[in-house]
Amino acid sequence: MAFFKWQKAPTKKVPKRAWSDEEMKMIGWCMHTGIKISIMPDWKHPLTYWQIEISIKGNLHVDPKRYDDSDILNKKLEYYKYYYDKHNK
Numbered sequence: 001m002a003f004f005k006w007q008k009a010p011t012k013k014v015p016k017r018a019w020s021d022e023e024m025k026m027i028g029w030c031m032h033t034g035i036k037i038s039i040m041p042d043w044k045h046p047l048t049y050w051q052i053e054i055s056i057k058g059n060l061h062v063d064p065k066r067y068d069d070s071d072i073l074n075k076k077l078e079y080y081k082y083y084y085d086k087h088n089k
Contacts, residue, residue: 012041012050017073026077026084034058035083037076042066052076
């Protein structure tokens with residue numbers, strides 16, 4: 001019987017950012033109303049690309065575009081702002 005050594009799976013470090021109070025207000029409101037936006041690694045592309053997944057009251061949607069480390073959190077905030085402004089008039 002031969003034993004094969006498992007190759008270590010590639011990992012991606014999640015980009016980090018400090019959110020302002022106004023941004024946290026939008027994010028908190030969206031999460032409270034059932035709108036959740038998350039990022040997930042795109043394993044089909046180089047290690048710097050991410051996808052955005054939007055869950056609205058259980059319905060899951062995936063943004064077809066891919067974003068770089070430097071753009072992903074800004075785009076995530078843009079989605080939160082869009083849903084906050086659309087539903088909270």
